Amino acid sequence: MGLIxxxxxxxxxxxxxxxxxxxxxxxxxxxxxxxxxxxxxxxxIIAVYNALLLxxxxxxxxxxxxxxxxxxxxxWGLLGTKPWKLAGFIKKSGFKAKLTRPKYAxxxxxxxxxxxxxxxxxxxxxxxxxxxxxxxxxYHRRDTYDxxxxxxxxxxxxxxxxxxxxxxx
Numbered sequence: 001m002g003l004i005x006x007x008x009x010x011x012x013x014x015x016x017x018x019x020x021x022x023x024x025x026x027x028x029x030x031x032x033x034x035x036x037x038x039x040x041x042x043x044x045i046i047a048v049y050n051a052l053l054l055x056x057x058x059x060x061x062x063x064x065x066x067x068x069x070x071x072x073x074x075x076w077g078l079l080g081t082k083p084w085k086l087a088g089f090i091k092k093s094g095f096k097a098k099l100t101r102p103k104y105a106x107x108x109x110x111x112x113x114x115x116x117x118x119x120x121x122x123x124x125x126x127x128x129x130x131x132x133x134x135x136x137x138x139y140h141r142r143d144t145y146d147x148x149x150x151x152x153x154x155x156x157x158x159x160x161x162x163x164x165x166x167x168x169x
Contacts, residue, residue, distance in 0.1 A: 003076075004069045007032040008062075016061035019053055020046045022142035033065060034076045043123045043137055044068065044081030047111045048089050050125035050136040051168050054109040057093060064089055079121075083113045083164055086123065096169040102151040102162055113164040121163065 001009075011031045020028055023046050029039035038045070045061075045068050052059045072085035087097035090111075100110075110126040127134040127145075138146035139158050148154040155162065 011062050034073045041080040046137050047123035047125045051109050051111050054127050098167045100165050100167050109168045111166045114160040115163055117159045
C-alpha cells in the first residue's frame with residue numbers, strides 16, 4: 001500500500017465539520033498529508049477548504065486532502081503544498097481564481113500565501129468585508145478567525161510578508 005492510500009485510510013476516521021480555525025486543533029492536527037501530520041503541513045489544504053466554505057460550498061475535507069495528495073504535495077508534503085497548485089481544487093469546484101495584490105483587494109474571499117518570520121510559508125483563507133479582514137487559520141485565535149481592520153494592520157501585527165494573494169470568484 002502506497003503513502004497516499006495509507007493516508008486516505010488513516011484520514012477516514014476523522015470527520016471535519018465547519019471552519020478550521022487552527023491546524024493544531026484536535027479535529028485536524030493528526031490527519032496525514034504526505035509524510036507529515038496536518039498540524040505541520042496542512043495549511044494549504046485548510047486554506048482551500050475554508051475558502052470554499054466562505055464561498056457557500058460544503059466541501060468534504062478528506063476529498064480536498066485526497067486531491068492535493070495527488071496534485072499538490074511539495075517534496076512528499078515536507079514543504080506542504082505547492083503555492084502554484086492552490087487554485088486547482090478551487091477551479092475543480094466551479095470557481096475562478098485571480099491573482100491580485102493587497103492594495104487592490106476589494107471585498108471577497110481570498111487565499112493568501114505569506115512568508116513567516118519563522119521562516120517558512122503559510123497559507124490562510126481570508127474574508128474581506130467592510131468591517132475588516134477575517135483570517136482563518138491565522139496566528140492568534142484557535143476558536144474563531146483573527147480580525148484586522150485592513151491588510152496593513154494584519155501584516156504589521158504578524159510580521160509576515162505577502163507572497164501571493166488569490167481572489168476566489
